[in-house]
Amino acid sequence: MPEREIMEYDVIVVGAGPAGLAGAIRLKQLKPDLTVAVIEKAAEVGAQILSGAVIEPAPLDELLPGWREAPPPVCLPVSKDELWFLTPSRRYRLPTPPQQKNHGNFIVSLGALCSWLAPQAEALGVDIFPGFAASAILYTAAGAVGGVIIGDMGVGRDGQPKDTYLPGIEIHAGLTILAEGCRGHLSKQLISKFGLDRDAQPQTYGIGMKELWRVQPGKSSPGLVQHTVGWPLDPSIYGGSFIYHMDKDRIAVGFVTGLDYADPEFSPFEAFQQMKHHPMIRDLLEGGEILSAGARAIVEGGYQAVPKTEVPGAILIGDAAGLLNVPKVKGTHQAMRSGMLAAEHFAENGSAQGFDARLRSSAVMRELHRVRNIRPAFYKGLWRGFITAALETITLGKLPRTFALHADDKSLRKIDGYNPPDRHWVERTMQPRDRLASVYFAATVHEEDQPVHLQILQPDICTTRCITEFDNPCTRFCPANVYEMVEGENGKRLQINSANCVHCKTCDIKDPYQIINWVTPEGGSGPNYQNL
Amino acid sequence: MKILVGIKRVVDYNVRVRVLPNGSGMDTEGVKMSINPFDEIALEQALRIKEAGQATEVIVVSCGGDECQQQLRTGLAMGADRAIQIKTDAPLQALSLAQALLKVVEREQPGLVILGKQAIDGDNNQTGQMLAALWNRPQATFVSRMKLQGETATVTREIDAGLETIDVDLPAVITVDLRLNEPRFVKLPDIMKAKRKPLDVLSIEELGVAVEGNLKIVKFAPPPQRQKGIMVESAGQLVQELKNRGLL
Amino acid sequence: MSRTLIVAEHDGHSLNLSTAKCLSCALAIGGDIDIVVLGQDVATVSQQAAALAGVQKVIAVDAAHLAQPLAVNWAPEIISLAASYSHLLGPSTTLGKDLMPRVAALAGVGQLSDVMEVLGTHSFRRPIYAGNAIIDVVAAENTQVVMTVRIASWHAAAEGGSAVIEQRPATGSAASHTRYVGIESAGGERPDLQSAARVVSGGRALGSAENFQLIYRLADKLGAGVGASRAAVDAGYVPNDMQVGQTGKIISPDLYLAFGISGAIQHVTGIKDAGTIVAVNKDGEAPIFEVADIGMVGDLFTIIPELERLL
DSSP states (O other): OOOOOEEEEEEEEEOOSHHHHHHHHHHHHHOTTSOEEEEESSSSTTTTOOOOOEEOOHHHHHHOTTGGGSOOSSEEEOOEEEEEEEOSSOEEEEOOOGGGOOTTOEEEOHHHHHHHHHHHHHHTTOEEEETOOEEEEEEOTTSSEEEEEEOOEEEOTTSOEEEEEEOOOEEEEEEEEEOOOTTOHHHHHHHHHHTTTTTSOOOOEEEEEEEEEEOOTTOOOTTEEEEEEETTSOTTSOEEEEEEEOSTTEEEEEEEEETTOOOTTOOHHHHHHHHTTSHHHHHHHTTOEEEEEEEEEEEOOGGGGOOOOEETTEEEOGGGGTOOBTTTTBOHHHHHHHHHHHHHHHHHHSSSTTHHHHHHTSHHHHHHHHTTTHHHHGGGOHHHHHHHHHHHHHTTTOSSOOOOOOOGGGOOOOSTTOOOOOOOOOOOOSSOSSHHHHHHHHTOBOOSSSOOSEEESSTHHIIIIIHHHTSOTHHHHOTTOOEEEEEETTEEEEEEOGGGOOOOOHHHHHOTTOOEEEOOOSTTOBOOOSOO | OEEEEEOOEEEOTTSOOEEOTTSSSEEOTTOOEEEOHHHHHHHHHHHHHHHTTSOSEEEEEEEESGGGHHHHHHHHHHTOSEEEEEEOSSOOOHHHHHHHHHHHHHHHOOSEEEEESOOTTTOOOOHHHHHHHHHTOOEEEEEEEEEEETTEEEEEEEETTEEEEEEEESSEEEEEOGGGOOOOOOOHHHHHHHTTSOEEEEETTTTTOOOOOSEEEEEEEOOOOOOOOEEESSHHHHHHHHHHTTOO | OOEEEEEOOBOSSSBOHHHHHHHHHHHHHOSEEEEEEEESSOHHHHHHHHTBTTOOEEEEEEOGGGSSOOHHHHHHHHHHHHTTOSEEEEESSHHHHHHHHHHHHHHTSOEEEEEOEEEETTEEEEEEGGGTEEEEEEEOTTSOEEEEEOGGGOOOOOBOOOOEEEEEOOSSOOOTTEEEEEEEEOTTSOOOTTTOSEEEEEOGGGOSTTTTHHHHHHHHHHTOEEEEOHHHHHTTSSOGGGBBSTTSBOOOOSEEEEESOOOOHHHHTTTTTOSEEEEEESOTTOGGGGTOSEEEESOHHHHHHHHHHHO
């Protein structure tokens, strides 16, 4: 064990996303004397966050009442909502569900929003440290969470220290707020160690992929928000696209798929690229260029899957706690509200104790409760999902029933005897050519000489069981081409291109054997998103 | 002895920059900014010299708007003792920058000025040489190895013909190449300490340096796309084709 | 009318090709063109310079302290000749990059680096951001233009000239504060990937570290540096410092040969400034063929040995 330096704070926040930054700001607003630090694994705040994003402004109004006078750099009021059902060549307008009505909401870049929030937190005295990854949780002698350990820097691929070796420090804090986003590396450990999900349904996820385009002048209608369902997915797969029209001839286009899909040969990335070839979207993008691209897993379990959100010394907030509202396709307002709630709780009580109850009786959970049956209704396919969703919406979720959730890693069918449906996919012509080309637009970078941050716990499974049972789905569900089966001297072997990784966490979630463990690479590694 | 290290705020090495559609400049909205990587090597070298007991103070200097204070603070967190911002919002040409640096040199009287060989945005590779000329002192560019002995630096320069060694008497200007060293990581507690280190701001007007130069950028354009060439059928044809093009 | 002075680069015996390339650039500017040869015993080199077509006059400045191209000694000599010239040109080699900014600063003007195209007597085109953008730069009409000429962008001017050679004494003396010690030439060893004029690269299709010997052998035959794609590095065939591309080295050799490299955009980013790209790949659909000047579909394991034989 290296001798580690120690820094002490009253509160340490892991993750400079909307939840963590809102929490940090609120803490300093309520108790300016508290010492608060935020650590962020991305080299810069906002560089590894990815969202649509259309946000509800209410929590921002509450947190920073004057924000509209100096708004974030990418921020347009939504002027119009559209929902379309796509077939391979046509489209049909659907009524916009009430949850998706966006009057009064704003199209933003969540990355830009966070890098706009960060200096405001700093102005209040919050210390923000981008480029430092929290690699482990620090426990006190009594077994409570006592802070975090920052990952070592300058360790070689072989695990040995290099010339530049710098042992990570310990950050001791009275309260650790985990705001890592979906499937957080430390959150996952904490949930498992304390059995926080004991009374919850299994958490479920989706994968979201996004590209920011600069289109030909005149093609973007700033403020227009479009969503699509249907093609290129078949009705058994939950998902759809978003097309957000922005200023400066920019359009954000993205695609979300539930990770509970059963088809082992399905590739979410390919589905996204197919969707761009629908005439409706192709017409918008053709002649334009990609500015930035990325992917991130999304937490979809909702109300039923929210784990207990406190342990002695620590609190889970935002997507790390699973607070995203799927029917609204929004998590930012929930993230910010939960961050502020955590701040208020700690400011009043000086400990984590009682936070979970407070969260569960708050507007955050009330909102999730109302829509709790909508996402699981789509287990029965798109159309039955719509009907149930309508029913649940009309009744404001008051029907006395709560649907169960299925874990995503259990949903894949074995390839034996399985035939994927014909989804009428087309020959692709638009950028990017493949996942490698897409990763280029994520500007993802990992120092080559460092331990592989994607740990395969039982590597023989890949080449013995998985190859025959599931045809190595990691080679398809990863949107960044990290996993490849290549011919080796003794048959096929798994090649891990860890430097391509965009930190989306899909592999950690969807792997049917749960043998892929995503750990934090050297701080500052990973994607460098621009305005995603 | 004091060492003065110049650092420039540039678009991060890992970011792909784009030309704005109207050709008026580069699109830097929302992009990550960093210390020019060559300047980071320069600073690392200065810190090592100080740690070896051959210098007493390392001063980082940057020229630009207040946003460059972020990079100066990073330099302080790496270990520099204090920082100077030469404040200007005008984009400076290398000559004006060298003139401004000379004014700082005259104030601080450093024994060494260490700079990156070039900035990765403008790719000029000029400032160090110009400063040395104006200062009338030795210059050692493309330095990949250096040793200080008394009032002399023995440096190895990575030039096209190989590795050239020259001796320069101090004070001198050194511009560094990639292989000189590997810069250290910043320690988290040092980021906090850096906030308390002195950072002086000098306006370029106050230094009496004209910001206008004789060169003006009138247009930015993306590089031309490479075109698909010819296909050959055999190794023989390939060799012949290379010979035809004067490449063999 | 323009009057251009080109600073000759040489090793004491022969004129470096970069001088003839500077001449092409000077011819594009137009007007009278002189070449200055600084050094010791420069008669041979001066004759070579005089034989370049389009040169009016070669000025030979012969002095012991100019034997090595130390910028501190060369720059004042150029300045002493500069008054009657509108343009001062040097190559974008390490010599020119070391020297010309010092000249410009002494002349009190800015300098243009890596000029790739001449748009007018005072208007030029050059790359910035490692070639990710091209800018047009205009120099004020009444000021002297000092520049380095981007060697990779210009062909060498032809021979066939017979310029007069004028001897001039050196005006300065050796700077005492800068002393030349010596040079280890890069000869013998394989040239450095970053600065090599020719580079041979291999991809994952090589299949193993042992097979990469094929690439090394061909490179040695060509006097080339050796590079690799990221896939080959990730597969463990070669160390990371050989990686060419976005996360490796950005290079611009005159000739780049890619074997078994698919040509992912990350790789192509690293070679987009190369003079001529040759690609050999089994897969005719590989994206590398979209940027290759000369492509060949086939098995590298048969093609490389054949090439070795033919070279």
